[in-house]
Amino acid sequence: MWNKDRPVPSYMQGSTRRVGIMTDVHRRFLQLLMTHGVLEEWDVKRLQKHCYKVHDCNATVEKLEDFINNINSVLESLYIEIKKGVTEDDGRPIYALVNLATTSVSKMASDFAENELDLFRKALELIIDSETGFASSTNILNLVDQLKGKKMRKKEAEQVLQKFVQHKWLVEKEGEFTLHCRAILEMEQYIRETHPDAVKVCDLCHGLLIQGQSCETCGIKMHLPCVAKYFQSNSEPRCPHCNDYWPHEIPEVFDPEKEREAGISKSNKKPLRSRQH
Amino acid sequence: MPRGQKSKLRAREKRRQARAETKGLEGAQATAAAEGESPSSACLPFGGEPQNLPAADIPSTPLAPQGAPSTTNTMAADSCTYPDEDSSQDEKNATSSKGTKGRSGDPLNDKVVLMVQFLLQKYQKKEPITKADMLKLVTKNYKPHFNEILRRSSEYMELAFGVDLKEVDPIRHWYALVNKLELTFDGTMNNEEGMPKTSLLMIVLSVIFMQGNCAPEEEVWKVLNMMGVYADRKHFIYGEPRKIITEDLVQLNYLEYQQVPNSDPPRYEFLWGPRAHAETSKMKVLEFLARLHDTIPSAFPSWYEEALKDEEERARARAAARARTAAAMASARSRAMARNFSHTK
Numbered sequence: 001m002w003n004k005d006r007p008v009p010s011y012m013q014g015s016t017r018r019v020g021i022m023t024d025v026h027r028r029f030l031q032l033l034m035t036h037g038v039l040e041e042w043d044v045k046r047l048q049k050h051c052y053k054v055h056d057c058n059a060t061v062e063k064l065e066d067f068i069n070n071i072n073s074v075l076e077s078l079y080i081e082i083k084k085g086v087t088e089d090d091g092r093p094i095y096a097l098v099n100l101a102t103t104s105v106s107k108m109a110s111d112f113a114e115n116e117l118d119l120f121r122k123a124l125e126l127i128i129d130s131e132t133g134f135a136s137s138t139n140i141l142n143l144v145d146q147l148k149g150k151k152m153r154k155k156e157a158e159q160v161l162q163k164f165v166q167h168k169w170l171v172e173k174e175g176e177f178t179l180h181c182r183a184i185l186e187m188e189q190y191i192r193e194t195h196p197d198a199v200k201v202c203d204l205c206h207g208l209l210i211q212g213q214s215c216e217t218c219g220i221k222m223h224l225p226c227v228a229k230y231f232q233s234n235s236e237p238r239c240p241h242c243n244d245y246w247p248h249e250i251p252e253v254f255d256p257e258k259e260r261e262a263g264i265s266k267s268n269k270k271p272l273r274s275r276q277h
Numbered sequence: 278m279p280r281g282q283k284s285k286l287r288a289r290e291k292r293r294q295a296r297a298e299t300k301g302l303e304g305a306q307a308t309a310a311a312e313g314e315s316p317s318s319a320c321l322p323f324g325g326e327p328q329n330l331p332a333a334d335i336p337s338t339p340l341a342p343q344g345a346p347s348t349t350n351t352m353a354a355d356s357c358t359y360p361d362e363d364s365s366q367d368e369k370n371a372t373s374s375k376g377t378k379g380r381s382g383d384p385l386n387d388k389v390v391l392m393v394q395f396l397l398q399k400y401q402k403k404e405p406i407t408k409a410d411m412l413k414l415v416t417k418n419y420k421p422h423f424n425e426i427l428r429r430s431s432e433y434m435e436l437a438f439g440v441d442l443k444e445v446d447p448i449r450h451w452y453a454l455v456n457k458l459e460l461t462f463d464g465t466m467n468n469e470e471g472m473p474k475t476s477l478l479m480i481v482l483s484v485i486f487m488q489g490n491c492a493p494e495e496e497v498w499k500v501l502n503m504m505g506v507y508a509d510r511k512h513f514i515y516g517e518p519r520k521i522i523t524e525d526l527v528q529l530n531y532l533e534y535q536q537v538p539n540s541d542p543p544r545y546e547f548l549w550g551p552r553a554h555a556e557t558s559k560m561k562v563l564e565f566l567a568r569l570h571d572t573i574p575s576a577f578p579s580w581y582e583e584a585l586k587d588e589e590e591r592a593r594a595r596a597a598a599r600a601r602t603a604a605a606m607a608s609a610r611s612r613a614m615a616r617n618f619s620h621t622k
């Protein structure tokens with residue numbers, strides 16, 4: 001007999017932390033989040049409310065952070081968690097279900113062939129090594145001869161790159177490719193470990209940095225949303241490291257309220273592409 | 278002199294234990310972010326499917342390509358572990374310190390983790406699962422524990438995801454993952470396709486019904502737009518609505534999507550598909566509609582009448598089918614009895 005709300009068996013209990021109780025509300029939420037891969041915070045909150053409505057209309061909607069921590073406590077021993085991040089270009093909070101044990105490239109592994117995965121690896125390296133966090137289509141395609149596995153023509157490679165975009169691993173802007181925010185969330189660990197020297201890190205939050213702004217004097221880098229928060233209402237922005245004048249345009253802090261009022265959905269809006277370096 | 282492998286592993290274990298002790302009630306998110314090195318199987322990324330690999334030979338994740346790791350990462354050798362997997366790394370690691378505080382310390386758990394990941398992938402792709410597939414995930418040493426691994430994995434799938442692992446073919450050992458969660462609005466519909474599509478389907482079915490059993494595509498979108506579902510916009514529950522209603526649900530025989538005859542430029546219309554007729558009814562759809570509008574079916578007199586007629590017809594069809602079955606059974610029985618009688622004579 002399956003008891004929906006039974007307590008978690010001991011082998012599922014990971015750390016000393018209290019393990020929460022999963023109800024159908026949490027399960028449905030998890031299923032839907034999994035289906036989407038990555039969701040913005042606004043959509044995540046709507047999703048949560050929807051799950052409550054479906055299963056348990058009378059219960060008070062738990063605070064999102066607690067709700068997610070509850071789920072994560074049960075997922076902990078599976079080395080899976082709902083991870084929160086922020087988009088690099090405009091600071092939107094996002095959530096994704098990520099694997100911690102293997103790098104989530106195991107998710108990619110079942111959707112792509114060996115030569116396709118190798119193409120992704122090559123593109124990833126170019127992106128990480130680049131100054132701007134973008135790799136041009138041309139440069140990626142020029143590496144097609146070096147791919148492992150079945151030989152791939154450039155035409156095919158173009159389509160594979162589009163497949164990566166569709167599956168939310170890469171993002172394309174004007175013929176150049178960078179990592180989708182989901183890929184950054186899921187692969188941060190893997191990227192740090194496989195490119196320990198080339199990888200860039202934000203001076204403020206210490207997170208992996210693909211796109212951002214740099215200090216022209218001392219070279220430190222910061223994420224755009226980190227810059228926005230750090231220099232908010234500061235008329236004379238200075239580098240936190242060397243104190244030199246910060247020469248770049250300071251972006252605005254992301255405001256979910258403003259976003260909703262404008263009634264613009266993410267799919268319609270063309271995000272600003274800041275390529276300061 | 279660079280540190281040897283044993284020394285590195287011991288140091289890492291010490292650091293991990295120290296960290297786990299101070300972990301206390303910290304949120305998993307914070308610790309997962311901070312523990313940069315701990316779940317560090319970074320050496321074998323972008324692996325091929327489990328089916329391609331002789332699982333027994335590869336000490337760490339079976340989701341890995343055969344042969345040497347592809348990266349230039351010199352840490353590759355000793356990062357091929359799960360946090361506590363040292364004890365299950367048969368060949369590789371000399372120091373096998375099992376069970377740090379803060380983790381289950383159970384090597385079987387690592388296999389369960391892999392199995393659950395595998396099942397999740399299969400679930401999302403709606404692919405069937407064979408016992409052979411699952412066995413491949415389990416290395417030689419753990420084959421005798423396969424049933425336990427499977428049992429624990431199923432329990433996780435149920436508990437955390439509300440998904441049931443069912444053996445649908447006990448002879449060929451085929452399994453399927455079925456969503457246990459009740460469907461939105463109508464629990465009687467076949468739910469193997471996954472929850473999100475169903476309420477969208479009910480809405481489209483009701484529009485078709487309201488439009489006299491055949492709805493122009495524009496009308497369907499008018500209604501969906503009112504609910505914030507748009508053809509060209511990703512939806513936070515339904516994903517790609519246009520693809521779902523014009524392709525997926527059509528393929529599954531819940532809807533029919535056809536060009537309006539002689540329309541130029543081509544326009545399209547929706548009708549109920551045979552599966553919708555089989556699995557739901559006009560009355561059920563009307564009930565769904567009524568609930569949406571916070572009222573009862575009879576508040577829509579003409580549709581209610583149509584739905585009632587439909588119910589009557591269905592009841593008659595069921596009665597007729599029962600009568601036929603009963604008659605067939607009776608004649609089969611009498612034939613069998615006649616045979617027996619003639620044998621025993």
